[in-house]
Amino acid sequence: MKYIVLERHPGYVVVLDEEGRFLKAADRQYQVGQQLDAILPMRPPRRRGRAILFPALTAAACLVLLALSAVRMAQMPYASVYMTINPQVRIDVNRRDTVLTVEGTNPDGEVLTEGYEGRGKELEQVMDELTDRAVEMGWLHPGGQITLTLDAEDGDWVAAHSDSLPAHLNEYLDETLQVTIRVDGGETGGQEAAIPVGPPPTAVPTAAPTAAPTAVPTPVPAGDSGYGDSAYGSSETQGDSGYTAATAPPQDSGYGEGDSGYETPAHPEQDSGYDSPEPVEDSGYGDSAYDSE
Amino acid sequence: MDKEHPIVEAVFAAKTDSARADGLIRDCLPFIRGQASRFLGRPCTDQDDEYSIAMIAFHEAIQNYSRMRGPFLRYAALTIRSRLIDYHRREKRHKGQISLFAPHDEEDGRTLADTLPEERDRFAEAETREATRREIEELATVLQRFGASFSDIADNCPRQQRTLEACGQAVRYAAAHPDLLEELLRTGRLPLARLAEGSGIARKTLERHRRYLLAMLLIQTNGYEIIRGHLHRVLKRGEEATA
Numbered sequence: 001m002k003y004i005v006l007e008r009h010p011g012y013v014v015v016l017d018e019e020g021r022f023l024k025a026a027d028r029q030y031q032v033g034q035q036l037d038a039i040l041p042m043r044p045p046r047r048r049g050r051a052i053l054f055p056a057l058t059a060a061a062c063l064v065l066l067a068l069s070a071v072r073m074a075q076m077p078y079a080s081v082y083m084t085i086n087p088q089v090r091i092d093v094n095r096r097d098t099v100l101t102v103e104g105t106n107p108d109g110e111v112l113t114e115g116y117e118g119r120g121k122e123l124e125q126v127m128d129e130l131t132d133r134a135v136e137m138g139w140l141h142p143g144g145q146i147t148l149t150l151d152a153e154d155g156d157w158v159a160a161h162s163d164s165l166p167a168h169l170n171e172y173l174d175e176t177l178q179v180t181i182r183v184d185g186g187e188t189g190g191q192e193a194a195i196p197v198g199p200p201p202t203a204v205p206t207a208a209p210t211a212a213p214t215a216v217p218t219p220v221p222a223g224d225s226g227y228g229d230s231a232y233g234s235s236e237t238q239g240d241s242g243y244t245a246a247t248a249p250p251q252d253s254g255y256g257e258g259d260s261g262y263e264t265p266a267h268p269e270q271d272s273g274y275d276s277p278e279p280v281e282d283s284g285y286g287d288s289a290y291d292s293e
Numbered sequence: 294m295d296k297e298h299p300i301v302e303a304v305f306a307a308k309t310d311s312a313r314a315d316g317l318i319r320d321c322l323p324f325i326r327g328q329a330s331r332f333l334g335r336p337c338t339d340q341d342d343e344y345s346i347a348m349i350a351f352h353e354a355i356q357n358y359s360r361m362r363g364p365f366l367r368y369a370a371l372t373i374r375s376r377l378i379d380y381h382r383r384e385k386r387h388k389g390q391i392s393l394f395a396p397h398d399e400e401d402g403r404t405l406a407d408t409l410p411e412e413r414d415r416f417a418e419a420e421t422r423e424a425t426r427r428e429i430e431e432l433a434t435v436l437q438r439f440g441a442s443f444s445d446i447a448d449n450c451p452r453q454q455r456t457l458e459a460c461g462q463a464v465r466y467a468a469a470h471p472d473l474l475e476e477l478l479r480t481g482r483l484p485l486a487r488l489a490e491g492s493g494i495a496r497k498t499l500e501r502h503r504r505y506l507l508a509m510l511l512i513q514t515n516g517y518e519i520i521r522g523h524l525h526r527v528l529k530r531g532e533e534a535t536a
Contacts, residue, residue, distance in 0.1 A: 002523070004425060004520070004523055006429050006433075006443045007429075007433070007442075007443040009311065009314075009315050009444065010315050010319050010322070010348070011315075011318045011325075011348030011349060011351060011352055012348065012349050012352055014443040014444055014446075014447045016520070016523065018523060018524060018525070018526050019457065019461075019524075019526055019527060020457065020460070020464070020509060020524055021450055021451075021457065022443065022446045022447040022450040022508070023450070024349070024352070024444070025349070026342075026345040026346050026348065026349040027345055027348070027349075028342060028345050029339070029340070029345075031426075032426045032429055032430075033421075033422040033423065033424075033425035033426030033427075034422050034425075035425075040345065040346060040349065042349045042352055042353055043353050044452055045356035045357055110371065111374065111375050114371055114372060114375045115357070136379060136383075137375075137378045137379060137382055138378065138381075138382050
């Protein structure tokens with residue numbers, strides 16, 4: 001795909017691609033009229049469903065009585081899945097395993113979920129997408145571990161998902177990475193089962209799990225989750241739907257971990273107070289602030 | 294935090310007004326550069342890709358910011374860091390490649406770049422760029438008369454492939470009916486009813502992307518040969534369909 005630079009602004013350029021798309025992208029010292037082979041596109045703003053609001057209101061007025069109880073049930077969180085790699089996120093789902101909320105529950109988790117819209121999607125899809133993100137962002141490597149903690153009042157739900165979720169993740173990751181998936185029962189108690197994806201090609205197989213797929217993984221370059229294009233953040237990225245209609249913004253309370261020390265500076269030149277102690281290359285492994293249990 | 298920091302007001306204005314957005318980013322350049330430098334662990338220069346990415350991340354933060362996200366600058370810092378991490382993860386994969394400027398041969402003295410058969414004609418490139426720039430400037434002037442800027446059009450551009458193609462169909466219809474384009478130039482208004490009827494695309498869809506269509510239709514008028522050539526894919530499809 002080729003792009004023509006149409007206009008320069010401080011911080012971005014507007015380009016035109018060969019299919020008629022006008023896009024904003026990062027400005028790497030381009031000139032107007034220049035032709036580019038690749039761009040770093042800006043991610044489109046999350047739509048709040050504004051265009052759909054009015055027709056939706058009229059339709060809702062007609063159906064409100066009938067729909068009320070059904071809607072209420074669909075909106076009530078039925079269970080939560082905590083996914084922990086180093087970042088930890090909580091995924092709330094309703095009875096039908098449709099995701100209601102995705103929230104980072106530690107600072108890395110907030111970075112991981114930044115810009116991600118999970119609401120309305122299937123639980124397994126969200127777990128896949130967040131896992132992909134974690135790989136992309138360097139938190140998950142081959143040999144790494146994902147811990148799932150399931151929290152629900154319904155013991156049957158926990159039991160069923162303790163099998164199905166790791167199995168699904170195993171299958172999803174099988175082609176790209178070899179990670180261990182651990183399941184904690186959380187509040188309702190449950191069994192712990194270490195389920196490796198499959199024996200590494202040359203090493204000794206890890207301990208035999210109780211219920212694990214036995215697919216043989218194919219060796220694949222580390223960290224290549226399939227986002228092979230050089231365009232950064234292209235709009236085909238699965239993790240960033242951005243277009244979910246009429247969704248409320250995720251319940252993002254910012255840093256909710258007792259960090260009251262942040263003062264917005266009067267002048268932007270001053271330090272923002274944002275603390276990121278990790279150096280550039282740090283994937284976060286071995287971070288002692290991470291609570292696994 | 295009862296009192297709202299004045300920057301929040303600037304952010305909300307910047308969401309819809311690209312001139313205000315430009316102003317805000319200029320004011321916050323030191324902050325943005327600081328974030329990039331902190332990430333890199335060294336002072337960030339204009340030449341660094343990370344600088345460009347940090348700036349565009351800041352723009353994204355402006356677009357996505359809501360009060361629920363807490364203080365704006367903290368949110369912006371988070372977004373910048375997130376994008377920089379993404380970028381580094383991608384770039385790491387390319388690190389295995391050898392530099393074009395590595396020596397080709399001990400005795401030879403040439404570099405690998407010298408052994409590449411292809412040679413780019415920089416002069417021709419500069420000429421094309423200049424010619425393109427002139428077309429773009431002309432288009433920008435006309436668009437301004439209609440009250441639209443490229444930035445606005447980028448915001449209004451269809452995101453979904455399906456919608457993009459529908460609009461493309463409308464554009465092809467207009468290209469095949471010069472009187473429609475004349476009407477646009479003469480009246481200063483987009484003839485949406487005719488476009489909808491003629492192309493078969495729902496009027497509502499066209500309404501939603503009127504600025505985009507305005508730009509695309511203007512490109513079909515006289516004087517934008519280079520840009521039209523660039524859009525050959527959009528225009529070619531029509532020829533195949535009518536064949």
